[in-house]
Amino acid sequence: MVGKVYLVGAGPGDPGLLTIKGKECLEKADVVLYDRLIAPELLNFTPSHAKKIYVGKDSHHHAVRQEEIQQYLVDYAKEGYTVVRLKGGDPFVFGRGAEEAQILTENHIAFEIVPGVTSAIAAPAYAGIPISHRNYSGSFHVITGHECTDSKVSDEEWQALAKMTGTIVILMGLGHLQQITERLIQYGKSSETLCGVVSKGTTSEQKVVTGTLGAIAELCVQQDIVSPATVVIGDIVALSESLSWFEPRSSMNQEQMMSNVLFGGVLK
Numbered sequence: 319m320v321g322k323v324y325l326v327g328a329g330p331g332d333p334g335l336l337t338i339k340g341k342e343c344l345e346k347a348d349v350v351l352y353d354r355l356i357a358p359e360l361l362n363f364t365p366s367h368a369k370k371i372y373v374g375k376d377s378h379h380h381a382v383r384q385e386e387i388q389q390y391l392v393d394y395a396k397e398g399y400t401v402v403r404l405k406g407g408d409p410f411v412f413g414r415g416a417e418e419a420q421i422l423t424e425n426h427i428a429f430e431i432v433p434g435v436t437s438a439i440a441a442p443a444y445a446g447i448p449i450s451h452r453n454y455s456g457s458f459h460v461i462t463g464h465e466c467t468d469s470k471v472s473d474e475e476w477q478a479l480a481k482m483t484g485t486i487v488i489l490m491g492l493g494h495l496q497q498i499t500e501r502l503i504q505y506g507k508s509s510e511t512l513c514g515v516v517s518k519g520t521t522s523e524q525k526v527v528t529g530t531l532g533a534i535a536e537l538c539v540q541q542d543i544v545s546p547a548t549v550v551i552g553d554i555v556a557l558s559e560s561l562s563w564f565e566p567r568s569s570m571n572q573e574q575m576m577s578n579v580l581f582g583g584v585l586k
């Protein structure tokens with residue numbers, strides 16, 4: 319009997335942002351393939367017999383190649399196991415979840431997508447930056463920083479991006495932030511446009527830097543901002559100071575939070 323695969327979004331880092339359905343999937347898993355940026359406490363939801371396999375990636379090292387991850391999903395499912403692919407954020411937001419779902423379809427393996435809270439929305443929210451507001455921005459555009467620096471991106475695409483009046487959210491762009499901001503300014507975005515960068519958003523190590531588009535890259539260097547980081551560009555960043563609510567270093571730490579989750583708090 320062929321098993322089933324659940325492609326589960328683990329959220330952006332705060333373990334309390336895992337969905338109830340995501341928790342239920344972990345509780346019945348035989349095999350869990352998990353990413354680098356998930357809250358490790360989430361693995362406590364798995365049964366004692368579950369096999370847990372780290373398949374995390376960063377820009378310099380992949381513990382397991384994507385092709386191997388996909389083969390794991392197919393092989394374990396064909397052996398009859400219930401498999402959870404636990405992915406940071408949301409599986410379909412730059413998470414290669416669609417590629418994994420396609421492989422499962424090709425191999426006639428049943429699967430479900432369990433959406434997760436994407437850092438594109440959550441990280442700015444934890445920094446007091448709403449990505450939409452009727453007085454500031456009626457749209458938002460989420461792009462990958464890797465694509466921004468791709469030589470295949472045309473001048474016309476850069477011009478269109480620079481002319482956008484809505485909020486621009488860039489994921490995985492910190493390493494190329496200087497290049498990205500320079501290109502936006504080159505193609506017409508004002509260097510005085512407000513910009514915010516949220517490092518390790520929603521976690522106890524969250525750090526936020528705000529400034530202008532022309533200065534933000536240097537500010538990030540000066541303040542030792544590290545990945546993962548979410549970049550927000552637009553006038554709406556002005557609300558960050560007045561709407562700031564999350565105090566990561568003085569708030570409940572992750573162990574306390576998960577204790578509540580496991581023993582009668584947010585999720586039971």
